[in-house]
Structure formats: C-alpha cells, structure tokens
Amino acid sequence: MIDLRRLHVLRAVSHYGTVTAAARALHFTPSAASQQIRQLARDLGVDLLEPQGRGVRLTPAAESLLAHADAIEARWDEAEQDLRAGEGDPAGPLRATGFPVAVAVLLAPMAARLRERHPRLSVRIREVEVAESFDLLFEGESDLAVVEATPANPPSADARFDQRPLLDDPFDLVVPEGHPLAGRDGADLAEVAHEAWIAPVAKSPCRPHVMAACGAAGFTPDVVHHACDWNVTAHLVSHGLGVALIPRLAQLTPELPIVRVSCADRPHRKLLTCTRSGGHRRPAVAAALEELRALAAAAVA
Incomplete structure (x- = not known):
C-alpha cells in the first residue's frame, strides 16, 4: 500500500x-x-x-x-x-490568485459579482506572480488562478493543471501628448524604431512580448528606462522620456498627458484561467469561471 x-x-x-x-x-x-x-x-x-x-x-x-x-x-x-454535488448553491471559501492587472480588472469585479449572486460563497483573492499561482494550485492553497501565458508555465498538456484561454490582451503604443503619432488611429512600431523606449524589467513576463514585437517590426528598441509597474511606465512616458508598449487591460492614471495608439502589428499577450485538474467542475469554481468569461468578453469588446 x-x-x-x-x-x-x-x-x-x-x-x-x-x-x-x-x-x-x-x-x-x-x-x-x-x-x-x-x-x-x-x-x-x-x-x-x-x-x-x-x-x-x-x-x-x-x-x-x-x-x-x-x-x-x-x-x-x-x-x-x-460528494458535494448535491449541495446546491455554491458555498464556502473560493481562493483565487492572479497578477496585478488580473486582480484589478478581472478578479476584483468577479468577487463583487459572486458576493451578490452567491452570498454563501466567500471569495479570497491573493495577488501573486504567475509562477507562484501554479505553486499555490499545486499545494492546494488556491482553487483558481488567472495567469499570463509564458514559456516558463507548465505545458498545456500537464495533467496536474487545467489551463483554458480567457482572453487576448493587446498592447498599445503609449506616447506623450504632442507626439507625432498621438493623433493617429493606428501606427506601425517601425515608426518609433529610433526613439527611446521604456520597457518592463528583465524578470517581467511582458518583456519578451515587447522585445518580440519590436523584433518582428525589424528593430531592437533602445531601452533607456525599465519599470515594474505599468503606471510607472506611463509616468515616464508622460515626461517625454520615451515610448512604451502597455497592455490595454492595464488601468493607467487618467490625468496623465499620454495617448494610447493601436498597433497595426497587433502584439498581444494571452491570459488563461487555471485550476487543478478537474477543478473547474466544483460549483464555486464553475460560478467564478462564468463571471470571468463575461468580464473578459466585456473587457475586449
């Protein structure tokens, strides 16, 4: 035995x-x-x-x-x-994790909706980086995670986890007001190939997306400044210190003198939901996933 x-x-x-x-x-x-x-x-x-x-x-x-x-x-x-299938309305604790943007834009409103619709369900959110979300799921300390797809994640065929697409989050080119591209509906990244750039720090899951998008446009960006937080990046842009690619879901300080410009190159990152294998069948998790899908559809509409 x-x-x-x-x-x-x-x-x-x-x-x-x-x-x-x-x-x-x-x-x-x-x-x-x-x-x-x-x-x-x-x-x-x-x-x-x-x-x-x-x-x-x-x-x-x-x-x-x-x-x-x-x-x-x-x-x-x-x-x-x-054993719990006959318990009816979702109840008890639901532990969810996500990286900062996922918490702000998806998990927080998900928790608010679940509180209204399933009052016996108690949602507990924890902000963590992507790798830690998988660790917490593996350890049984989390029931649901919203993660960014990265090469470092467990493969989609990993039997321990159930990873499912949630949404594609496009990157916008962010420039200061008064920039020649600020009044445009869209732009090619090659048009800012010779400008100073602000990029995510090396450990950020988004840095490879930024570098790959620039590479696909035919140039290596001159990265002058690095930042961990998207609002820090936006403040640097607002002072004319460079341009940046920022995910559309990132909520930036509204009064900043910056402009988002759609990229003709359409760079994006993929967001996934992840549970332990079979975990999506739990009533509480199923209810949360339903809310997340609705929020994701609205976010990219």
Missing part, C-alpha cells in the same frame, strides 16, 4: 525541482523530505532518486509513478466534487 503523504513529497520534488525546495514548500526539513522518499522507495522496492552532480534527479521509475500520482490526485478531487 502506497502512503499518499510520501507520494505527495515525491510530487513536490518533481514540481519544485529539488528536495530542498520541495521541503521548504511542504514545511519539512530537507532530511525529513528525503527520508519520506527513501521510505517510499523501500515500500515499492525501486529507486526513486539518483545522483546528478551535487543534486539528485528522478529515476524513470519515479517518473512513471508520478504519472499515476497525478491521476490519483485528479480522481480524489473528482470524488470530493461528487
């Missing part, structure tokens, strides 16, 4: 990449986490970890076991949903 607690430690090692990181997430010491995996290996009569440099990696037997472990986790969630 497999001890599911030990199996969860192995799943955590696979998710976080190292025994130390998995132990930290599970509030174990590294030695205790290693002991759990060694005992699981003895129970099964196979090696689950093997040395790799100064660390360890999963053996083929461990990879095979994890495929079954993910299926077990999903079936357990399904069983819990079936």
Whole structure:
C-alpha cells in the first residue's frame, strides 16, 4: 500500500525541482523530505532518486509513478466534487490568485459579482506572480488562478493543471501628448524604431512580448528606462522620456498627458484561467469561471 503523504513529497520534488525546495514548500526539513522518499522507495522496492552532480534527479521509475500520482490526485478531487454535488448553491471559501492587472480588472469585479449572486460563497483573492499561482494550485492553497501565458508555465498538456484561454490582451503604443503619432488611429512600431523606449524589467513576463514585437517590426528598441509597474511606465512616458508598449487591460492614471495608439502589428499577450485538474467542475469554481468569461468578453469588446 502506497502512503499518499510520501507520494505527495515525491510530487513536490518533481514540481519544485529539488528536495530542498520541495521541503521548504511542504514545511519539512530537507532530511525529513528525503527520508519520506527513501521510505517510499523501500515500500515499492525501486529507486526513486539518483545522483546528478551535487543534486539528485528522478529515476524513470519515479517518473512513471508520478504519472499515476497525478491521476490519483485528479480522481480524489473528482470524488470530493461528487460528494458535494448535491449541495446546491455554491458555498464556502473560493481562493483565487492572479497578477496585478488580473486582480484589478478581472478578479476584483468577479468577487463583487459572486458576493451578490452567491452570498454563501466567500471569495479570497491573493495577488501573486504567475509562477507562484501554479505553486499555490499545486499545494492546494488556491482553487483558481488567472495567469499570463509564458514559456516558463507548465505545458498545456500537464495533467496536474487545467489551463483554458480567457482572453487576448493587446498592447498599445503609449506616447506623450504632442507626439507625432498621438493623433493617429493606428501606427506601425517601425515608426518609433529610433526613439527611446521604456520597457518592463528583465524578470517581467511582458518583456519578451515587447522585445518580440519590436523584433518582428525589424528593430531592437533602445531601452533607456525599465519599470515594474505599468503606471510607472506611463509616468515616464508622460515626461517625454520615451515610448512604451502597455497592455490595454492595464488601468493607467487618467490625468496623465499620454495617448494610447493601436498597433497595426497587433502584439498581444494571452491570459488563461487555471485550476487543478478537474477543478473547474466544483460549483464555486464553475460560478467564478462564468463571471470571468463575461468580464473578459466585456473587457475586449
């Protein structure tokens, strides 16, 4: 008989990449986490970890076991949903996470609508970066996330998560008032190829979109300033310090002397909803997803 607690430690090692990181997430010491995996290996009569440099990696037997472990986790969630299927109106806590723009534009109004329509449902929102949203879902600390699609995300085929398209968020070219493009309905990015640029910091999921859009237009931007927050970017633009690409969903300070110009190149980022595998069937999550889809449709209309 497999001890599911030990199996969860192995799943955590696979998710976080190292025994130390998995132990930290599970509030174990590294030695205790290693002991759990060694005992699981003895129970099964196979090696689950093997040395790799100064660390360890999963053996083929461990990879095979994890495929079954993910299926077990999903079936357990399904069983819990079936037990609660007759409870009627969504109730209890719903834990949602998202990056700043997603919280402001989608999750906050979603929570307000759910409060009106399902008073027995208690929504709890947590602002986190994209990678942490997946960690919290994996740990069972979150039920629903709105994330940006990035190359660092788990693949769409990852059996642990259910990732679904929500909306495409276009980037606008943002220029100061008085800029030659400010009165235009649209512009090609190549028209600002020789200007100073303000770009997201290197760790931002949006930086690759900005650099790729400029590259597709045939130039590498001269990035003079970097910012984490879109409103900081907008303030820099307002002082004539450069131009920028800013997602349309980003809510900017309204009185700033800046103008958004649609890009003929149509650069955009994709936003997804994500739950644990099968989690979208939970009544509370299903109600939240319905509201999010309505809000997303209105946001891009």
